[in-house]
Amino acid sequence: MRTQIPRRRIADLEVSALGLGCMGMSFAYGTPDRTEALATLNRALDLGVNFLDTADAYGNGHNEELLAEVLRTRRDEVVLATKFGLITDPDTSMPTGQVDGSAGHAAKAVDASLSRLGVDRIDLYYLHRPDPQVPIEESVGAMAQLVDAGKIRQIGLSEASADTLRRASEVFPIAAVQTEWSIFSRDIERAVVPEARALGTALVPYSPLGRGLLTGSAAATKPGSDDFRSTLPRWQGDNLAKNIALVDRIRQIAADLDATPGQVALAWLLAQGEDVVPIPGTKRRTYLEENIGATTLQLPDEVVAELGTMEPAGDRTPDASWIERDTVATG
Template structure:
């Protein structure tokens, strides 16, 4: 396994991390036994970074990870945990809370569900519009001093907010969407992170399966939020699958899959970037791991740039209501 360091102050992690969200929520039904087997396969392959959130299945995902890690050395795993999103019993989104008291309460519950006495990277999943980022980061800093958190991370923040956060406490990484068809961070967010010595853990590297090479034109299953996602709708979907066809032509010329070349592209963007893959099954994980040996030449990158130029995707990456909560999208 290739390893990468998250920023100037963050931990060393596997170049590919495993995003565990889909094992509990948002993508329809999942198989608990297969999910645990996939986590085990990832760890056995040298994956050290596991990403979760306390609101993924309202705690289900953390308990699933705890079960999968039982009997495994704790110091061989980097647990990245997001907090702050508020949901009701029906799963509806009802707000965001990153006040200092909420930071510490949420962490206490995550530690209990995960069966650990510390979290490696702790991060607010979004910016709380009612709480200064300095207060949120300061509260996590208190938990670093107390030994409950090793590193502070951020998620979906704009350049100015990142700078304000970094002025309070060293930041290990920013978690944010980055893929061949989601390249907004290249304008100001990525340069700000690099100037501050902050790494990037990139999620959505396959655009939630859209550019995996496995998505077809039918709607997602019940409980799959992609059924209402703008990029998966009508003419948007037709245009985006056309981009996938262009990627497939290049991938086949290299003897790799669409997913592998898409992941390899993110890996090629810098040693300070660690992609997260959301594999829920062992076969999908194995395919993703194959990206580590899919070296892209300058000619390959130029072909991909022509096939999928920046801003080529049709449709926003979230609904209008969700996009309004992304500090990273504010100009």
């Protein structure tokens, strides 16, 4: 029996209040397990999670090919989001730091994604990062042509500044802006959130569990050498010790509410507004089902306020400046 997960809207797309980030099924978080990943994808749909998020960069296309196995028989149950523009190393799948937001690359990338996914149209297509060397007007103009061609339905931006978002929206309505946002990642609240709301653009937080740190799990606090979190500032020395202390307080709050720390963290984001659709990533059914429990957890106002005052130690990534960047101007 399908769970009645609350629905929210991204433009004309009706999505589950929690989506599913699929990156970890192919890349970055230890050794992939294809069998469990497919089981998790199908279980998500069985439970009413219909918003699946991937990108051409995840495993250099492997993640899109993985989703294709589920989409082959369940396409009508899925609101499908993918991304283009982030250049990765063909051997390691790690980002090179380069971005290609040109019109030519958009045209080639969408066809490649459609082929890997085995679909005729992508519901929500993001520019993975604005290209500092290409005017955002050019990138979004090219994506608008893909809408006209019937290849994509809605346009999104990932990790865009407020100014870039505004300029993009003058070319074509931006349905969603995807950025890291959690109790431990608050930088978008200064300018991106107000701008998105002024424009009617939905907010899609990735890593809403602080890349797992907010769950308090042993795997999150002591990632292995094949887990990219081991390279991030928040998992280093004194920073990690301070952050674990904050998570211990979240654990106390969760115990008082008969919930888990991860559910509290997701419920806090859901409480930020009906235009917020977090996409926690998981590659296991157990964590998927735990996350879904957040959709029915009502946090007291005082808890929402307390969680909003927490400040983690260390930057979220070695380079967390994407949302402060703007693309070159037109003309």
